[in-house]
Amino acid sequence: MRIRSIEELRKLIEREKRRLSSYKYRIYVVSASCTHPEVTQGLLETLEASLEDIYIKDEVLVSPTGCLGVCSRGPIIRVEPGDYVYVHMTPEKARRVVYEHIIKGRPLKEYLDDNVTLFLRKQTRLVLRNVGKMNPERIEDYFAKNGYLALAKALTEMTPRQVIEEIKRSELVGRSGSAFPTGLKWEIVADMKDYPKYVIANLSEGDPGVFSNRALAEGDPHAIIEGMIIAGYAVGANKGFLYVRSDYKLALKRLRIAIEQARRYGLLGERILNSDFSFDIELISGVHEFIAGEETALISLIEGKRASPRRRPPYPATQGLWGKPTLVNNVETLANIPLIILKGAKWFAQFGIKGSKGTKVFSLVGHVKIPGLVEVPLGTKLYDIIYEIGGGIPNGHKLKYVQVGGPSGEIIPGDKLDLPIDHKLMGSGGIVVFDDRTCIVDIVKFLIEFFMEESCGYCIPCRVGLVRIYEILDRITRGQGSLKDLELLEKLCTVLRKACLCGLGRSAPIPVISTLRFFKDEYLMHIEKGICPAGKCPINKSVNER
Numbered sequence: 001m002r003i004r005s006i007e008e009l010r011k012l013i014e015r016e017k018r019r020l021s022s023y024k025y026r027i028y029v030v031s032a033s034c035t036h037p038e039v040t041q042g043l044l045e046t047l048e049a050s051l052e053d054i055y056i057k058d059e060v061l062v063s064p065t066g067c068l069g070v071c072s073r074g075p076i077i078r079v080e081p082g083d084y085v086y087v088h089m090t091p092e093k094a095r096r097v098v099y100e101h102i103i104k105g106r107p108l109k110e111y112l113d114d115n116v117t118l119f120l121r122k123q124t125r126l127v128l129r130n131v132g133k134m135n136p137e138r139i140e141d142y143f144a145k146n147g148y149l150a151l152a153k154a155l156t157e158m159t160p161r162q163v164i165e166e167i168k169r170s171e172l173v174g175r176s177g178s179a180f181p182t183g184l185k186w187e188i189v190a191d192m193k194d195y196p197k198y199v200i201a202n203l204s205e206g207d208p209g210v211f212s213n214r215a216l217a218e219g220d221p222h223a224i225i226e227g228m229i230i231a232g233y234a235v236g237a238n239k240g241f242l243y244v245r246s247d248y249k250l251a252l253k254r255l256r257i258a259i260e261q262a263r264r265y266g267l268l269g270e271r272i273l274n275s276d277f278s279f280d281i282e283l284i285s286g287v288h289e290f291i292a293g294e295e296t297a298l299i300s301l302i303e304g305k306r307a308s309p310r311r312r313p314p315y316p317a318t319q320g321l322w323g324k325p326t327l328v329n330n331v332e333t334l335a336n337i338p339l340i341i342l343k344g345a346k347w348f349a350q351f352g353i354k355g356s357k358g359t360k361v362f363s364l365v366g367h368v369k370i371p372g373l374v375e376v377p378l379g380t381k382l383y384d385i386i387y388e389i390g391g392g393i394p395n396g397h398k399l400k401y402v403q404v405g406g407p408s409g410e411i412i413p414g415d416k417l418d419l420p421i422d423h424k425l426m427g428s429g430g431i432v433v434f435d436d437r438t439c440i441v442d443i444v445k446f447l448i449e450f451f452m453e454e455s456c457g458y459c460i461p462c463r464v465g466l467v468r469i470y471e472i473l474d475r476i477t478r479g480q481g482s483l484k485d486l487e488l489l490e491k492l493c494t495v496l497r498k499a500c501l502c503g504l505g506r507s508a509p510i511p512v513i514s515t516l517r518f519f520k521d522e523y524l525m526h527i528e529k530g531i532c533p534a535g536k537c538p539i540n541k542s543v544n545e546r
């Protein structure tokens, strides 16, 4: 059925809201990358069968849903009304949930986890607003969350310029790590008089341990699509490419379904909502390469070439895909757009701090009690994320340092946790917590090795410089480093920062630089005393052997 006007869409939205609220209970089973499809299916079938046994199947909705972000506690079932998150579910436990919670109205405390409840309650979920609360494979569920109303508002009540002004006023910046002002980027593309123009949504998410974009696509694919269509309208593009790394199979499947559904309702394709605006999306996937996250490398890849970064300027906004003006946005950035259009820039800007507005989804991993997805307003202190939400450090260990913003992010010592995470620090959204058993030199060596492997090899400072940095770090971990090596390390880092072509090479030295600033003592212990304080490096063996 094709939706022809905003009124028709509103009717559909009301109908879907009524349908969902007609259920006495709604049971959502997390069906995401962490859970084996057979396990999810088993839980869904058990719940359905238990409800059928007692003839209340029509009163209770049983539905799959996206990742709640507490993957370590899966399989998970969430029950509404209320917000009961049952962890470590089995078919047997699911049956009990039906008999106790659904029939007798007595939530089962023993299957709830207070830490998980707090973990979720203390967050501000704007981007992940619908994740865990709807079936991502049903566009009708998205309608029930006011889905596509922002698009309808933009098309019927706003000019493309007004859309751009609203985004500019919201002060939204790119969520991929670049932190470039989104409205400004849109304006540059919109100002170009060269056609056709393109929109690219980037879901290449290459940082180890970071999975927030995957969870978003698996849990709320339509939010990304709606953001893309609005972006196309604002900048004057009729074609979008949604790039997803090929190992994100479930995300790909759900995005494919979502695109087809949006087409069926006339929300993609010719003359959307009977306006003059047409837009369609092509889903593209490619073998995962870290470098494909870099926007010019991604453009090369979509053009069918090798994913190699290009020299900038010209920037993609003026000369991107096939030399045409191209807007490249990360999927999290795009998922913010419908909210800003619907609720207004002023509403959005109430979240965050001066200069860093809105929220950011972080992947909190490492030595923390509850690892998972954490969405908080920008400006939230690291301490609050790790201790108030993540529950602190397990097994009585002490926090030693935290890496914020992905593998090329700053490494922050444990005594500086009152630092608010702003747009400069957020990077790609990784927060990795390390306790006192880890060696700083060893970790930095691991990170440099990661970049060494991911470097595309195009420019010498990156290709050769990273190998030299790695060799020095390796020497230090073996007790063969010298003070001269430290000087050389600093020099090499400066060269990479200045001379590399793309962000990978330019940002790879950041962990080295920040640890030399905060943890120089630990490097010196390795070099001067031949001691690895954490006992991780091969150096300790040689000390004992001596």
Ligand code: SF4
Pocket: 291, 309, 454, 455, 456, 457, 458, 459, 460, 462, 463, 500, 501, 502, 503, 504, 505, 506
């Ligand atoms: S900095 Fe590294 S990854 Fe970037 S273009 Fe140069 S060699 Fe390739």
Ligand code: FES
Pocket: 030, 032, 033, 034, 035, 066, 067, 068, 069, 070, 071, 072, 074, 076, 215
């Ligand atoms: S809860 Fe399963 S992937 Fe996160």
